Amino acid sequence: MDLILKYFPDLLPTQLSRYEILLRTLPQLNEKVNVISRKDILSLEERHILHSLSIAKKFHFDPDSRVIDAGTGGGFPGIPLAIMFPETTFILVDSIKKKIRLVEELCAHLDLKNVIPLNQRMEDVETKADFVVSRAVTAFPRLYQWTHKLIRPGHSGSMPNGLISLKGGNLEKELKPFQKRVKQFPLTEWFEESFFYTKMIVYLKK
Template sequence: MTAETIFEYFPNLSENQKEQFEKLEELYKDWNQKINVVSRKDIDELYLRHVLHSLGIAKFISFNDGSKILDVGTGGGFPGIPLAILFPEVHFTLVDSIGKKIKVVDEVIEGLQLSNVKTINARVEEIPGQF
């Protein structure tokens, strides 16, 4: 499965969104070799087992522009990063207590040039605000 499958389910993506989805595999494969955040057997099925599953919520819920969404225990950035690509006008905060996972997520966010995502390396109980 490739990013093209995502485009079939979500045909109204901008060119920028398509490029970001296409970059996901390269970024995750590169970082996963350094810091294992996606199961080795799942990395070849990234679009099916992680990206498409993350986007499934978008078939039932549409976030209002300006909403603040909290992804608790984001791990490798799922579902937060794919949803942030799909909803560029929504603000996502990705939280995980494991620093090496947040390191990978930060690098993926930077590689995709996502401006609507921030990460926090902490336990969710420590996060102020409403989401």
Template sequence: MELILKYFPSLTDIQKERFARLKDIYADWNSRINVISRKDMDAFYEHHVLHSLAIGRFIQFTDGTKIIDIGTGGGFPGIPLAILFPNADFTLIDSIGKKIKVVQAVAEDLGLENVDACQSRSEQFKGKFDFIVSRAVTALPTFVSQSRHLIGIKQANAISNGILYLKGGDITAEIQPFQKTLSVIELATYFKEPFFDTKKLVHLSL
């Protein structure tokens, strides 16, 4: 939890309380439904919460921004971002029902009224959003083809509508088709922990 306060020192009391409770809530659910690897629970705030919040260092979502988290798994990056941006609206989807069950329970436990979670594949989902967020569920070209229909055209933020994709390793080949509409941010510019040395945030305008 100290790690979150290190990089986000101006959280409100309710945000601090929600972030502080996250690990225990996930540990409890993880004992029943395995949504986070056991070894990762030891580095929960670094590997899951802070990693998700990298998007919050790149953009401050305006009030009313509509965001969809595709392939959310146990709720990342959607749940931490929903805590950070209580006046933005988050829809979290995943094709696996038991993971969505956990997400719904976590959101309810924390009193997150800006989170809606449902079981669905992105290709079949309908709606219009300002941003798609995700932690690398597939190669970027495949992800774009499956989800770009969800991006709306009305702009309400400092950066253009599109995909905010958290990715690791060498992404040279998969970003090649999007060079003119894409920017890559090295997360080591935001966070000093070695875990982030190879982690990136990709913003693709759509």
């Protein structure tokens, strides 16, 4: 919990408790389904939870707003964000059933009532939301193609509704089709650990 507390010192006791449960429970559940690699499980707090929470450094979601997590995998970034924003509804989508089962089990352990797990391909999702978040699922143009029709116009948070993607590496070619419409926020604005040196939030307003 040291890293989470370092960057989010004002968490409520209920939030702290849930992050502690997540850190303790996910490795146990993951042993059965192997959704997250053993190497990454050893760096769970930094590489999964804190990485997911970087979105909360730039974006706040309004109560009663809806956020889709496209390709949630083991529940990231959706579950850490759902703990951070308990009055926002998070729809965690993945096409692989065992990943959604893991999400369901985690939500039961965490007593998270604001998460809706959805076992579906992103191309087939029809539910609307104010934001879509994603972490290293696919190239940004394809992610946009899957999700742009799902995002409602409006201003349901600290920034206008849109697509928020956690990315890494050289994004010049990937983001070229969007030119100046897309904004990039380096995670080194908030975090000093070397893991975050090449990591970005990529944001495209609806």
